[in-house]
Structures are given as C-alpha cells and as structure tokens.
Amino acid sequence: MTDAPSLRGPVLVVGAGLLGTSVALACRKAGLEVLLTDTSTEHLRTASGLGAGRAYDGQPVQLVVVAVPPDHLGTLIAEQLRAMDAVVTDVGSIKSQPLAEVLATAPADVRRYVGSHPMAGSERSGPLAASATLFEGRPWAIAVHEQADADAVGLVRELVEACGGVPLELTPEEHDQAVARTSHLPHLMASIVAERLVHAPDGHLALSGQGVRDVTRIAAGDPRLWQQIIAANSSAVLALLDEVEARVGAFRDAIASGERSALGALLAEGVTGTRAIPGKHGGPPRPMSSVFVAVPDHPGELARLFADAGEIGVNIEDIRIDHDPGRPVGLVELVVSVARAEHLADALAERKWDIHR
C-alpha cells in the first residue's frame, strides 16, 4: 500500500468568487502556496488583494480547485485535467453532471478528478464575501466515483481538512440524491409557497406569522444560480417532484373526504421528518425547549438579555425573533436544552424579564 500523498501545494484556484476565494484564503491560512485565475481581472485583483494568492503564470501545481458556476464546471474541469498533471477537484453544488462531461471529453484523465462540495455560504457571492473560516465545522462532501484514484481522493480529503471542513465521502449519485432532498426540493417548495403570496388580496398578508417567513426564506435565492443547479440535477429533482405530487394528492384526498385520522397520520409523518434532521454539531437531535422573552425594541436590550443568560449559565442553542406588527416589542425565542429551560425562565423572570412560558 502506498503512503497517502501529502498536500504540500501549490494549489491553483480557478474562479475567484465566494467559494474559490474562501478556499484560497483557507489554504493560505494553512500555509499552502495558492495561485489564482479568473476571467474577471477585477475578481482576480480583489482576491489577490485580500491575500488569497497570486495570479497564476504557468507553474506546476499539485492540486486544482475549480470554483465556477454549474454551467461551465464540466468544461473547465476537463480543460484543467488535460492541461495539468495534477489532481483536480471542484466545489460545485452538483456532482454527476460535471463527472459525465469529464468522462465524455477527458476520459483518459478522469482518475485524477475527484469532485467535492462544501455545504457553506451559498446565498452570498463575490470575493469580498469570502472568508478563510467559511468552511469551519461544515460538512464537505467528497464525490468518490468508480475510477477515482485513491491518492487523488486522499489529497482532496486533505484539502477539506486543511480548510476546516468535515469530509463526507459518497458517490456522485448519492450526493446528488442527497442534495435534491435536503436542498433542491426544499428550495422549490419554498418558492411555490412564496409565489402564492404574490397575488394575495389586499390586507391578507397582514396575518403573516413567523411560520410563513421561515418556510419562504430560502426562496429569495438568486434564480440565475438556482436554475443552473436544479437543471444540473434534474433527474433526482424530478423523481422527488413526482413523490411530492403524490403526497399533495394524498393530503387533498384526506382533506376532501373528511378522513380525520388519515389527515392526522400524514401530518404525524411530517413531525417524524423534522426529528430526522441532525442536531447542532452533527449529533443526534437533542430534545430542546424554548423560552420566550418579550424584549422592547431598543438598542442594547438584546445585549442585556444575552448578558443575563450568560451569567445564568444556560447555553443558548438557537435564537429566533418574531416580528410584531404595530408595536415595538419583539418576542425572542431562546432555544435551550429541555433540562435547562425551566431554570433559565425562572432566573430571567427574577431579573424582571417578561417571560412567556
């Protein structure tokens, strides 16, 4: 068995947008030499100015990271494979399509290509949004295909670890199925709910609560990017849409027939689904409880609340602020472990906070 190769650099990053520049910054932070290229001189200059690396001028590199939108991904990966004797990876949202393009246009070199996908920061864009710590603690999928060279896989794994990510190996097909379910379908469903609000009769949307805000939040993502992502994962997404159509039909039949237990059973399956999502830091979902505090909308009030919570010593796992029309009072929801909720509520109430138990 050969020793796994060590990631020594140089690393060439193709595409100095948000992800490319962040990978570059993370690699620089890890002590690696980084070269950059981008069709936009401005992006290149900005990324370089941020300390992400210097402009590529033809030297040999150990690893190439292709960080461009889905439409050009396969083409650029194949170009790099033909031009360099280096391992090539990418950071795109979908993995089967670029692999298929490589198999079609650079089959002799496909063993040096191991695609990957960091689950980080997709709503923002451009090099100025980049950060060396963007990937810290985040899952980063490595798409291991049948012809992938083991050393190439190892090198990409080292890249992920150098950037602080959590490597998760799966096949390109598994990856695309997974993100269809955890990212692409939710995006489409959020978009459908949001579109129904566009022509709501006057005054109806005044009855909006936190629920519809949560459901539709991700629907605000850039359509030009999302149409590329979804188009590149069309078969996995279409399969899920078929399942959704069936599910909508099941709800419709249960509601129309007045079959209450059938409706309740469908809803209960949704509850089960919410419990399947991994908890914070990737552990199993832990039982949480919420403490609701009404906080006047003055600067400093939130700080005071968190200072008190800090002194009380209960760790806050999640926070939500509810939007209240008409009055400048916000309902802050502090999500804490079930075991600590009562203590937090009591202790905050003692400090004169307005607790909604």
Next chain:
Amino acid sequence: MTDAPSLRGPVLVVGAGLLGTSVALACRKAGLEVLLTDTSTEHLRTASGLGAGRAYDGQPVQLVVVAVPPDHLGTLIAEQLRAMDAVVTDVGSIKSQPLAEVLATAPADVRRYVGSHPMAGSERSGPLAASATLFEGRPWAIAVHEQADADAVGLVRELVEACGGVPLELTPEEHDQAVARTSHLPHLMASIVAERLVHAPDGHLALSGQGVRDVTRIAAGDPRLWQQIIAANSSAVLALLDEVEARVGAFRDAIASGERSALGALLAEGVTGTRAIPGKHGGPPRPMSSVFVAVPDHPGELARLFADAGEIGVNIEDIRIDHDPGRPVGLVELVVSVARAEHLADALAERKWDIHR
C-alpha cells in the same frame, strides 16, 4: 349614531388553555373582572392560581370569550349565546365554520357573535404557557359577518386593544382565505418536505443545511390540533392545493424540458413573493442585509457579541444561528438594514470578531 359601548367587564373566558388564560391575564392587567370556566378542574385551578380570574358561578357578564379547540368551537359559542345576554367572541384559528354552526343552531342570536383570531403563540399549550403580554403588538383578526351588530364589533375591538393586540377587521371568508395562504398551506408544504426526509438513505441527511431546517420547522406542530384546523378550513386549503399541484407541474415541465428561461421565471416569481411579506412592526418590507459572524460555542460569547453590537449602535432586526456539524463554532447571522451592515461588519471586525462578509 349610538355611542360605542365601553368594555367594562365582567369577561367570561370559556377554556383556560394557553389562549384563554392569556386573554384572561391580559384583561386582569387591564383592570377588568374575569370569570373562568373549563371542563378540566386542573386547568381552571391553575389559571385561577396564576391570577387569571375566579371560577364562574352564574353572574351576568358583558363579554364571553370562547377559547377551545376547533372541533367544539361552534357548539360552545352557540351554547353561550343562548345562555347569556352578552356579546360572544372566540379566538379560534378558523372563522367560517363556527359562524356556520351558530347560524344553524342559534340564528336568533348570531348578531351578538363576532368571532376573532389573535395571531399569537400557537405552538405551546396549557395555562402554564400563558402570559398577559402574549398579544402585544400582534395582529388580531376580527371576523365581521353580515349580521354582526356594530356595537358587538366595537366591544370585541376594545377587547383586542385592551390585550395590546392590533385589530384587523375582515370577513370570516377573507380571514379563512388569508390564513389558508399564510399559515395552512405553508404548514402542509413544510410537512411534505419533512416527510421526504424520513426514509432518506443513510448518511444523506448529514448534508442538511439551514435551509431545510427553516422550511420544515413549522411541520413539528401537534398533528391533533392541525388536523382540526385544516379540516375546518378545507375548501380554502383545497383551492390552494389545486394551485400548488399546477405549480408543481409547471416546475416539472420546465425542468424536464430543459427550458432554462421558464425555470428561471418560475423561481423569480418566488423571489417576488418573499418580498411581499410585511416587515417588522407591520411596515413595508425594508431592504435588509446580513452580517455573518463565526462565534465559538462558549457561554457568554453570544452575550459579548450583542453587547458589542449594542455599543456600536446598529439595531439588530433578526438573528439566526447556523448549525455546524463537527466543530463547536456557530455561524451567527445578524440581520440589519442595508444602510448599516457595512458599518456593523467593520466595527465588529475591529473588535476582533470573525466576520464572514
């Protein structure tokens, strides 16, 4: 024109759960005498012990508030109308069905019935979860039907204002249409996305991000309550489900045909929908921007962040904490107005916070 009646009390609250006890507490806080009744002696004793009022023993009252789950709402409203010469309201999630039951069983008294619905606190339950300030600044719909007596409407409006709510008058049909769109459809869609996670292959859900958590959050609500709500609003919900089915079909056709511009147009309509939701405090949506800060998961770190933000003087409109598997670092998203985001980011960076721009 007669003078509008003045809300003087006594107020009888039927049902000492979360909403009923909260209405009772708010009325007590407003200086009104409150009587309570509930089929559960324990709920009654608890609510009374919290200072929500005393047990009803037959005295005349000015206003009755029926606060029971949808299935018994119409029956109990009609009972109260027949038993009392008082204005009767309720706080249920749907308004047409109880009105229809009253028209069928107590038609002579329907002018004294004006249903209402406070948009507050539906995920928690029981008198211990109640609060006198639950309704502060929240929309509270008043369902004005054709036969409603103007003085009765005025009295319910005063109840809403006494409880700190923001009264919104609309017809029962308009109300049910509105909540079908802003609450019931989103609930069903969240449930459908969540149910698709139940049988995900091993390891796939490790690729979950904040998006799927946001979309599915409300799907965790109690199925026994939600089946009542949805069943009681079936025609409005069914109409929207038909529209959703058509929309799913449109997405499916655009994706299957590879028609990129059609897919992009559908997604863009969803973006428009997200901008239709009212902003904080009921105003028009204001352009917001997010500042992302990586915060180590130690007690006190969040407090320190908010103390700094408070000193910097930028008002935080919303907060989200992203969940990061594997590493104890949380990405905190501070939502602030577009005009202040750059300043907040710069100032926090100066204080050594790890900003992901």
